[in-house]
Amino acid sequence: MASAHVKTIVLGPEYDARLREVLKHVFLRLGGKGLGSEWSVVGSQELERVEVEVRGERLVIEAETYVGLSITGPAQLVDEVRELVKEQLSSE
Numbered sequence: 001m002a003s004a005h006v007k008t009i010v011l012g013p014e015y016d017a018r019l020r021e022v023l024k025h026v027f028l029r030l031g032g033k034g035l036g037s038e039w040s041v042v043g044s045q046e047l048e049r050v051e052v053e054v055r056g057e058r059l060v061i062e063a064e065t066y067v068g069l070s071i072t073g074p075a076q077l078v079d080e081v082r083e084l085v086k087e088q089l090s091s092e
Contacts, residue, residue: 005076007075010068010069011069014065022088026081030080031054032059034050035052046064055077057077059081
């Protein structure tokens with residue numbers, strides 16, 4: 001990923017189970033493939049990190065205490081995922 005084209009956004013709270021489910025559904029809809037995951041605790045901070053490949057591009061999803069559920073990757077793909085998540089949540 002070229003740093004000039006990488007974008008990070010926070011989709012919502014890290015504890016929002018419905019948001020996580022919708023994000024998973026969006027990745028499946030886009031043909032996403034899991035590349036791996038990690039979980040760690042440092043003090044009061046809990047961090048979960050998942051890497052997903054969509055259309056040959058890598059996205060990193062992080063759920064961090066007090067920060068939220070974020071997604072990092074190519075700006076255009078991050079924006080597309082955000083819009084699909086937003087559409088899915090608003091249609092419920």
